[in-house]
Amino acid sequence: MAMRLAHIVETVDSLDDLAAAMAAICVDLGFQYFALSHHVDVAMAGEAAIRLHNYPRRWADYYDSHALGVSDPVHRASHVTSIGFPWSQMAAMIPLTSGDRRILALGRAQGIGDGFTVPAHVPGEARGSCSFASEAGRPLPQAMLPLAQPAGNFAFEAARRLWTGRGGALPLLRPALTDRQRDCVLWVARGKSDWEIGRILGISDETVARHIKQACERYGVNKRTLLVIRTLLDGTLTFSEIVHRGYAPFRA
Missing domain, CATH: 3.30.450.80 (Transcription factor LuxR-like, autoinducer-binding domain)
Structure with missing residues (x-):
């Protein structure tokens, strides 16, 4: 059957x-x-x-x-x-x-x-x-x-x-982020400031802010909290990697 x-x-x-x-x-x-x-x-x-x-x-x-x-x-x-x-x-x-x-x-x-x-x-x-x-x-x-x-x-x-x-496109959840945009959003989700993210990734905090702004634009949101939620919903980020603490701490 x-x-x-x-x-x-x-x-x-x-x-x-x-x-x-x-x-x-x-x-x-x-x-x-x-x-x-x-x-x-x-x-x-x-x-x-x-x-x-x-x-x-x-x-x-x-x-x-x-x-x-x-x-x-x-x-x-x-x-x-x-x-x-x-x-x-x-x-x-x-x-x-x-x-x-x-x-x-x-x-x-x-x-x-x-x-x-x-x-x-x-x-x-x-x-x-x-x-x-x-x-x-x-x-x-x-x-x-x-x-x-x-x-x-x-x-x-x-x-x-x-x-x-029928020639149409099914509704997509995920606007593709660049690797660097994703890295920045991941550290936002981990509670880091732009300055801290810049130290971790080896870029300026202004560059971090720009990557996050561009990620928000791709998702059509204007708040970082909403950005993180959207990336969790579509699988761009996962809860397990956000709470993972296996990274090396940075020094100011």
Whole structure:
């Protein structure tokens, strides 16, 4: 069955065919809804972002108008794992705020119950996922979840193929930084001043400030804190290298 599902999504040649295939896969797996999506503000990303679903229209309109693709707790939970997960497990994966619980309650009120989300992390692109959901009041088809994992993987890759085949570019997370810009941002993240960074890297503090300003411009931010956050989100920097203390101390 997994091979049949893979064949279906790999051979579709239009978005309408993919939507029809996903609807059929939902029936096979015991779900009622599906959503293929990049985790971005769809209104801002436009046609570049993957967005294909069969959710109730009223819920989809509310979701997009409030840019929930960026803050959706399901999306945030998918950022801390590489395998599919039932939505009922989200509270153990990420802290759920009162706003998160309100969003989930609003979804249930529109007929969307528990679901299963398969993360899609492609280096250099905005994160995404494939979600399958049951109607409110229906149990999750537990026995079919092992098949939902590969089905979600194949489906998202099919969506990527179709989106890029239209001649567009998928939304990218990472503006490329030069090696020196990255070095400077790394030391900013480690709490160093421009003067200290200059001593460590053997350049002037004015040059450090220029590299950091140019890095901010590439990300479209004007604060160093936001710059560090963006580089962590897209993988330019990692938490482990920021807290690493294996470097030699410098002397003034």
